[in-house]
Amino acid sequence: xxxxxxxxxxxxxxxGMETGYKSxxxxxxxQPTNDSDIAQFRTYLKDQNSEWWSDAEIAMGQYLGxxxxxxxxxxxxxxxxxxxxxxxxxxxENEKYDLEKNSEVIDAFIxxxxxxxxxxxxxxxxxxxxxxRKRNNTLIHFVTFNYTDxxxxxxxxVKERSKTLETITTNSSVALSTKVGNIYHVxxxxxxxxxxxxxxxxxxxxxxxxxxxxxxxxxxxPIVNDELGRDEHENAxxxxxxxxxxxxxxxxxxxxxxxxxxxxxxxxxxxxxxxxVIFTRSPDDVIQTIIPEDxxxxxxxxxxxxxxxxGIAPGSEHYDAVRKRVFVIRNTKRLNISIKDRNIPVNV
Numbered sequence: 003x004x005x006x007x008x009x010x011x012x013x014x015x016x017x018g019m020e021t022g023y024k025s026x027x028x029x030x031x032x033q034p035t036n037d038s039d040i041a042q043f044r045t046y047l048k049d050q051n052s053e054w055w056s057d058a059e060i061a062m063g064q065y066l067g068x069x070x071x072x073x074x075x076x077x078x079x080x081x082x083x084x085x086x087x088x089x090x091x092x093x094x095e096n097e098k099y100d101l102e103k104n105s106e107v108i109d110a111f112i113x114x115x116x117x118x119x120x121x122x123x124x125x126x127x128x129x130x131x132x133x134x135r136k137r138n139n140t141l142i143h144f145v146t147f148n149y150t151d152x153x154x155x156x157x158x159x160v161k162e163r164s165k166t167l168e169t170i171t172t173n174s175s176v177a178l179s180t181k182v183g184n185i186y187h188v189x190x191x192x193x194x195x196x197x198x199x200x201x202x203x204x205x206x207x208x209x210x211x212x213x214x215x216x217x218x219x220x221x222x223x224p225i226v227n228d229e230l231g232r233d234e235h236e237n238a239x240x241x242x243x244x245x246x247x248x249x250x251x252x253x254x255x256x257x258x259x260x261x262x263x264x265x266x267x268x269x270x271x272x273x274x275x276x277x278x279v280i281f282t283r284s285p286d287d288v289i290q291t292i293i294p295e296d297x298x299x300x301x302x303x304x305x306x307x308x309x310x311x312x313g314i315a316p317g318s319e320h321y322d323a324v325r326k327r328v329f330v331i332r333n334t335k336r337l338n339i340s341i342k343d344r345n346i347p348v349n350v
Contacts, residue, residue, distance in 0.1 A: 003138040004183070004245040005131065007115070008145045009153065011055060012252020012283075017152050018340040019095040023055045026091050033087060043080035055198075056256020062221060063200040063258075067207030074211060081220060085196055089149075093192055096150045107339045108159050112167055114336040115142055116180065118249065119279065121336070122329045123301050129277055129329050131247050136170050141183035143245070145238050147259065149192050157182055186238035188262070189223070197226050201260040224261050239265065251281040251337070255311035267312040270327065271320045277327045280308050281334055289332075301330045 014021040031044045043065070050061045062081060069077045119131050134140075146153050160167070160182055168180040190197040199221035200206060203214065211217060218225045227235040242248075242265060255263060269276055282304050289296035305328045306316065314321055 003134060003140045004143060004241060005140060005247045005249070006143045006145055006242060006245045007249045007251060008147070008253060009251050010147045010253030013146070013337075014095075014148050014150055014152060014252075016252065016337055016340055019098065019150065019152065021092060021095050021148070021150065023052060023058050026088060027052075027058075029091055030084070030087055035083075037079075037083075039076045040080055040083045043083070047084075054254045054256055056254055056258045059198060059200055059256070059258040060205060063206045065207075066211065066217065066221075067209065070210040071212055074217075078216065078220060085198065088198075089192055089196055092149055096152065096192060107156060108163060110337060110339045111156050112160060114334070115182075116168055118281075118331060118334060118336055121331045121334060122279065123297060123332055124330070126329070129247075129279065131277070134246070135168075135180060136172065136178065139178050140180040142167070142180065143183040143241055144185045145242070146185060146187055147189055147253065149187070149189060149196055151191060151193075154185055157185060184237070184241070186234050186241065188227075188235055188238050190232075195226075195230055195232070197223050199223050199226070200258050205258065223258070242266070243269065245269075246276060248276070248278040249281070250278065250308075255308070263312050267314060270312070270314075270324045274323065274327075277329065279329045279331060280304065281331050283333055286333075300332065304330045304332075 011021055011023075027047060031048050035041055035044075046065060047058065047061060050057065052058050052061060062084075065080075066077060119129050120126060122129055144153060144157070166179045166181055170178045170180075172178060201223060203218070203222065206214075206217065206221070208214060208217060219229055220226075248266065266278075270278065284300070289300045291297060305325055308328060309315075309321065309325060314324055
């Protein structure tokens with residue numbers, strides 16, 4: 003049985019790395035440059051006042067509208083500068099913390115993988131994962147939308163400690179195991195093919211461009227993955243189609259990854275046994291647990307927001323059936339592995 007954790011930038015932020023788009027943009031616009039085109043591009047991004055990486059990617063697609071065939075080379079130069087500087091910045095953040103040397107990080111991560119399903123806000127027993135783990139060998143895979151290798155280092159240490167996260171012996175004395183599976187970097191990594199941009203041509207403002215061949219392999223992520231022939235991307239798709247349970251952590255569900263959300267939507271509609279868990283964050287004063295409607299409203303609102311991101315609207319044919327298979331965890335304490343919170347010395 004396959005289980006997948008889909009991890010976004012929120013995971014790296016939880017580790018204590020300053021990998022948010024706003025943090026990068028602040029650093030990026032302060033970097034010296036003698037190129038007026040690049041300086042103008044940085045000002046354009048700053049003026050967008052974007053919060054998420056997907057917002058920045060959309061901004062790049064719209065920025066294309068400022069160019070024509072005559073000056074498109076300037077566009078490519080600016081995007082190239084952005085990617086090179088992004089790689090430089092994230093490499094610095096990636097190397098700041100020696101995560102895997104602290105055993106508490108590994109313990110917390112394993113607890114996160116095995117016990118998170120116990121924290122579902124309403125009717126956790128309706129998530130059948132724990133019961134099925136008692137009857138099936140389980141592999142936990144990871145789809146990461148991040149470029150850093152922090153997850154890889156943690157998982158490597160987990161595997162070095164033990165090949166098996168948990169062993170359950172059945173009444174018939176059969177030992178069933180839960181193990182860590184594969185990591186899929188669907189946007190590439192800092193060491194190989196940093197892939198960023200939009201999801202499709204409709205997200206480009208390219209009315210003045212006649213030839214989209216280089217634009218496509220520069221800025222449309224599915225095309226870049228396809229032309230690079232990245233097995234990791236295709237293998238991630240195959241794994242998700244063979245997956246029974248999905249956990250979403252630290253993702254904004256931006257439209258620049260629409261291909262992935264369409265895949266999840268397709269799986270949820272076609273497989274009535276598939277269940278998903280979404281991790282959410284909110285201030286402590288958002289709900290009062292003593293007030294039942296606070297809890298009910300919060301869970302229902304988060305489910306609706308998630309389904310809306312996937313393109314499943316209230317009243318649609320599959321809405322009610324899918325909604326019953328979505329579960330919410332609020333402000334999990336299990337992934338308490340921030341280096342900053344633990345006062346662990348950083349290696350700069």
